Amino acid sequence: MVRQNAAAAVLRKLSPTGQPEAYWVAFWLLLPAAAGLIIFTFVPIVYAFWISLHDYQLLSGQLTWTGAANYVRLLSDPSVTKALVVSLLYTVISVVAQVVLGLGLALLVSERVRGLGFFRAAYFLPVVASLVVMATIWKFLYAESGLFNAILQTVGLPSQPFLKSADQALLSIAALGVWKFVGFNMLVLLGGLQAIPADLYESAGLDGAGAIQRFAYITLPLLKRVLLFVVVMTSIESFKLFTPVYVMTTGGPQDSTDAIVFQIFRTGFRYYELGYAAAMSFLLLAVVVILMWFQFRALRSDVEY
Amino acid sequence: MASSAHTGTVLPARPAHAHLDTLTVRRFALRATRYAIMLVLAVFFLLPYVWMMSGSLRTQNEIFANLFPLSIWTFIPKQWTLASYQALLQLQPFPFTHYVLNSLFVAFTVTLLSLIVNSCAAYVFARIRFPGRDALFVVFLATMVIPFEVLAIPLYLEMRALHWTDTYQALIVPFIASPLGMFLLRQFFLGLPRELEEAARIDGCSLFGAFWRVVLPNATPALIAFGLIRFQFSWDAFIWPLIVAPSPPVRVIQVAIASFDSDQLVQWDLIFAAAVLASLPIVLLFAFLQRYYVQGVVTSGLK
Numbered sequence: 001m002v003r004q005n006a007a008a009a010v011l012r013k014l015s016p017t018g019q020p021e022a023y024w025v026a027f028w029l030l031l032p033a034a035a036g037l038i039i040f041t042f043v044p045i046v047y048a049f050w051i052s053l054h055d056y057q058l059l060s061g062q063l064t065w066t067g068a069a070n071y072v073r074l075l076s077d078p079s080v081t082k083a084l085v086v087s088l089l090y091t092v093i094s095v096v097a098q099v100v101l102g103l104g105l106a107l108l109v110s111e112r113v114r115g116l117g118f119f120r121a122a123y124f125l126p127v128v129a130s131l132v133v134m135a136t137i138w139k140f141l142y143a144e145s146g147l148f149n150a151i152l153q154t155v156g157l158p159s160q161p162f163l164k165s166a167d168q169a170l171l172s173i174a175a176l177g178v179w180k181f182v183g184f185n186m187l188v189l190l191g192g193l194q195a196i197p198a199d200l201y202e203s204a205g206l207d208g209a210g211a212i213q214r215f216a217y218i219t220l221p222l223l224k225r226v227l228l229f230v231v232v233m234t235s236i237e238s239f240k241l242f243t244p245v246y247v248m249t250t251g252g253p254q255d256s257t258d259a260i261v262f263q264i265f266r267t268g269f270r271y272y273e274l275g276y277a278a279a280m281s282f283l284l285l286a287v288v289v290i291l292m293w294f295q296f297r298a299l300r301s302d303v304e305y
Numbered sequence: 306m307a308s309s310a311h312t313g314t315v316l317p318a319r320p321a322h323a324h325l326d327t328l329t330v331r332r333f334a335l336r337a338t339r340y341a342i343m344l345v346l347a348v349f350f351l352l353p354y355v356w357m358m359s360g361s362l363r364t365q366n367e368i369f370a371n372l373f374p375l376s377i378w379t380f381i382p383k384q385w386t387l388a389s390y391q392a393l394l395q396l397q398p399f400p401f402t403h404y405v406l407n408s409l410f411v412a413f414t415v416t417l418l419s420l421i422v423n424s425c426a427a428y429v430f431a432r433i434r435f436p437g438r439d440a441l442f443v444v445f446l447a448t449m450v451i452p453f454e455v456l457a458i459p460l461y462l463e464m465r466a467l468h469w470t471d472t473y474q475a476l477i478v479p480f481i482a483s484p485l486g487m488f489l490l491r492q493f494f495l496g497l498p499r500e501l502e503e504a505a506r507i508d509g510c511s512l513f514g515a516f517w518r519v520v521l522p523n524a525t526p527a528l529i530a531f532g533l534i535r536f537q538f539s540w541d542a543f544i545w546p547l548i549v550a551p552s553p554p555v556r557v558i559q560v561a562i563a564s565f566d567s568d569q570l571v572q573w574d575l576i577f578a579a580a581v582l583a584s585l586p587i588v589l590l591f592a593f594l595q596r597y598y599v600q601g602v603v604t605s606g607l608k
Binding site: 021022023025026030033034036037039040041043044045047048051108109113119122123124125126128131132133134136137138141145146147150151154179183184187188190191236239240242243246247264265269274277278281282284285289 | 340346426448450482584603
């Protein structure tokens with residue numbers, strides 16, 4: 001009895017709300033979320049690392065310790081290097097296109113014009129579309145006798161092979177990516193634009209700054225933080241390119257769209273080499289973390305308003 | 306509004322006889338060009354939708370016809386028919402509605418459980434102090450960096466060990482806890498006045514009661530925003546259901562659509578109609594709830 005009271009007194013002191021029950025409430029409220037993250041995120045990560053140190057055949061279930069062999073193999077596997085290059089190239093193209101065009105769209109729809117709601121909705125609509133569905137539809141648009149080629153022919157241009165050509169396939173997928181995701185960037189950047197105080201533009205206007213100067217000296221610097229968010233989100237999403245490849249090209253032609261996530265999927269669930277696929281996943285994780293670190297350093301905002 | 310300030314759309318009133326000066330003409334030309342660009346872009350963004358919808362209402366032969374030369378019939382079916390939709394209903398072994406219901410069930414369950422579990426956790430991170438709390442929050446948030454694709458393999462093996470492959474649980478349970486949700490909701494809770502809960506406590510509410518009956522109802526906008534994000538995430542999930550639950554009884558809509566497009570046979574008529582059905586619920590949800598989504602996304606971007 002006495003000890004319980006003493007314990008309660010200690011708890012009461014520790015707890016800012018003055019009640020020991022606060023800890024128990026906190027414990028029970030946190031438990032489901034914490035359990036979910038532990039069981040379905042932390043355990044798999046550790047397990048993936050364990051598997052990556054083995055040769056694990058999915059079908060036979062045979063697990064043979066191989067140490068770092070999978071990682072050594074990664075470094076000397078030309079198809080992995082190629083896949084990384086494909087993913088990085090796609091990421092660079094996507095980030096530049098989606099951020100620049102996203103900013104362009106945000107500027108276009110930041111001013112009051114007739115039918116503004118319609119334009120914003122139209123540009124945003126693809127964001128809510130499912131990627132599987134749209135990749136399938138775009139595959140048809142890109143077909144030899146598809147809509148895009150019909151448009152090209154109508155305006156007198158030669159038809160293009162699009163997904164059938166090693167030179168154009170990745171760009172064609174990137175175009176789908178722009179169409180699908182640029183509306184999200186537009187929305188976030190529009191929020192950023194509207195948060196810039198209007199009097200900054202007014203005083204710059206009085207000082208004789210033109211539209212381009214106002215954009216370069218007010219809009220861009222003050223948008224830096226939002227731009228960082230958009231760049232980070234876009235590059236992480238792009239680096240994980242999978243669905244359009246699975247649906248539209250299955251990695252071809254000539255491995256030109258064989259992105260790293262697609263290769264992980266194929267190695268694990270088509271060739272059933274889970275150990276090697278797990279090692280590849282850690283390579284993916286490493287690249288994503290490095291990407292984020294660089295971007296945070298490069299774009300760290302020092303402007304406050 | 307920042308907008309009117311940086312183009313100077315507010316023109317001073319001028320006398321009627323003043324002739325158009327070059328500045329006004331230029332301004333008008335600029336606005337017209339801008340409007341034209343916006344229209345062309347809108348057409349480009351809507352084209353695949355128009356194409357998809359008209360494709361779903363065509364006869365099978367007509368899908369590939371009328372493409373060249375471009376004409377009105379490229380975008381409007383000559384012969385309207387619901388045959389594709391009927392074909393979806395006659396699919397074997399299950400009609401397409403089965404996959405739609407699977408997806409709806411999974412997405413609703415994930416959304417509901419996700420809202421409850423993550424708002425509880427978010428409340429603790431926002432309001433109940435204990436040693437190591439903020440460190441724990443950072444560890445949770447850090448998991449957002451991990452691409453799901455990295456987890457897919459070990460998670461699949463976990464599901465196999467639990468005998469959860471080809472079950473609804475495998476599509477639902479791993480996605481209940483969401484660091485993004487905890488983050489968004491915590492931000493919102495932090496913005497609510499503490500007096501709300503203090504008043505409830507004084508009136509005799511328990512700590513949990515104050516959260517459940519006072520804080521949560523006041524957080525509706527944030528809950529809707531996160532619910533929408535979660536629903537869309539779950540509805541669009543593809544790689545995971547493809548790996549863990551591909552069999553027809555538990556198959557979800559996205560996997561079903563992908564199965565119409567196999568190496569042997571591409572069933573375009575089914576794809577178009579299914580694509581329309583797959584887009585419908587999400588477009589409707591966003592049409593009604595978009596302002597909450599905008600609010601949620603913009604807040605996360607401005608942080």
